[in-house]
Amino acid sequence: MRVNLENLQDKEKTQEINFVGVNFKENISLSKRYEDYLIQNESTNPDILLSLYPDCVVIGTPLDPLLALDNLNQRNGFSRCSGRIFAGNYLTQGEDQFLLEIQDILPLNSRVRVHCYPPTYSKQLLDNLDLSKVLKENSVLITPSTPTHLLVALLLDNSRVCWGVYTDTEYKERIARPGDGDPNHVFSINFNKAQAKIAESVQLLSETEKKFLFDEELLVVDVGAAPGGWSAYLAALSQVSVISVDPAELEPNLLNLPNLRHLKLKAEDVVGGCPTPLQVSAAQLCGENWTRKYRLLICDANLDVRDSVRDLVLPLTSDLLPGGIxxxxxxxxxxxxxxGILRKVEAVKRLLITAGIEEVSIRTVWLFSNSKNERTVLARKPFL
Ligand SMILES: C[S@@+](CC[C@H](N)C(=O)[O-])C[C@H]1O[C@@H](n2cnc3c(N)ncnc32)[C@H](O)[C@@H]1O
Incomplete structure (x- = not known):
């Protein structure tokens, strides 16, 4: 809802500033990821960093804030790892001033849900709104049940409030996290927590890499695949077949998929012999020209990084098509x-480079879906 600033009680004290924000569980690892994502995203303006707390980032945007949120939400993991997500258009100097302004702005006969930051401000604001005579006269009810509007209000450094007012439809469709207020919500990525990692990793590949992978029939080898989140995600895409390598059981419903084979072996045991168990399985699943299709090798095995790269991943790269990911x-x-993290990441990089992977292609990323002590490496086998 846009406000005519001329109608404000003290128009000198309110500026139009489009902003978006997110709050999350306070921990250094999440705040680093949200900070980097919000500051580096094309939809935000890093020169207007309104707040950077250990559990909240609020930043200006040159776009309509709802459009900026749509863009930010494209990234898998962005809203899943967050608490509340905020959007708004105004910045008012002084908490009391904000209270004066907002009483006149909330629509007559509305029912208003309030999203505040920090949590301590929430109680204070709700109490003040409940006491407001103007709101009573205007039949405005502050309530989270069947609201017609959302009031967003963030108190920054105890003196400025950035805020916005939206309709409940805007809230539900563009601001709410998926599943907010709906206990029966079905997430699109719902197999297990691990599944979000592969979805986010695929998003971070370059357009050329995505084209190379998905424009033609693709065979994926998934190492450390059980119970099967990554395999299920990829097997659901068109033209994709998956060999899931893991001595542990896959979810039974995956075993019925015609485009998926489970090699119930350790990864070390699928590469010995001639032909290797992997080659036999690939030919059965994808035909004799499987070598052209094998362009993606993925590994989520729970071993020490150096062991998993040296013993599980690298032996499986020899059949990977040049240019494979x-x-x-x-x-x-x-x-x-x-x-220690830097040391281990560096050791992995050296292992990959020694095995012939080009250094420029190696990217270490900290996905929203990674845990505190995980990172994800994306790399590419060189073309011949
Ligand atoms: C975190 S789980 C993988 C989750 C999987 N990405 C998903 O989406 O469901 C790690 C898996 O690595 C497997 N693993 C550990 N060592 C392995 C090895 N040497 N070869 C193959 N799989 C291995 C374990 O059996 C376990 O199932």
Missing amino acids: LVITLKLGRRVGEE
Whole structure:
């Protein structure tokens, strides 16, 4: 809802500033990821960083805030890992001033849900709104049940409030996290927590890499596949077949998929012999020209990073088509510390380079869906 600033009680004290924000569980690892994502995203303006707290980032946007949120929400994991998501258009100097302004702005006969930050401000604002005579006269009810409108209000550094008012439809369709207020919501990525990692990794590949993978029939080898989140995600895409390598059981419904085979072996045991168990399985699943289709190797095995790259992943790259893509979760272990993480990531990079993977193609990313002690490596086997 846009407001005519001329109608405000003290128009000098309110500026139009489009902003978006997100709050999340306070921990350093999530705040680093949200900070990087929001500051580097094309839909935001990093020069207007309104707030950067350990559990909340609020930033200006040159776009309509709802459009900016649509763009930010494209990234898998963005809304899933968050608490509330905020949008708004105004910044008012002073909490009392904001209270004066908002009483006149909330529509007559409306029922208003309030989203506040920080949580301590929420109670204070709700109490003040409940006491407002103007709101009573205007038959405005502050309530989370069957609301018609959403009031967003974030108190920054105890003196400025950035805020916005939206209809309930705008809230439900563009601001709410998927599943908010709906206990029966079915998420599109719903197999297990791990599944979001592969969805997010695929998003982060370049357009050329995505084209190389998905424009023609593709065979994926999924190492450490059980119970099957990554395999299920990829097997659901068109023209994709999957060989799931894991000594553990896959979810039974995956075993009925015509485009998926489970090699119930350790990855070390699918590469010995001539032909290897992997080659036999690939030919059965994709025909004799399977070598042209094998362009994606993914690994989420829960071993120490160096072991999983050296012993599980690299032996499987020899059949991978030149130009083929690698997606590997690096499980860095607990209590490794920042230096330990850097050391392990560097060791993995060296292993990949020694095995002939081009250094420029190796990207280490910290996905929203990674845990605190995980990173994901994306890399590409060189073309001949
Ligand atoms: C975190 S789970 C993988 C989850 C999977 N990505 C998903 O989406 O369901 C790690 C898996 O790695 C497997 N694993 C560990 N060592 C392995 C090895 N040497 N070869 C193949 N799989 C292995 C484990 O059996 C386990 O099922």
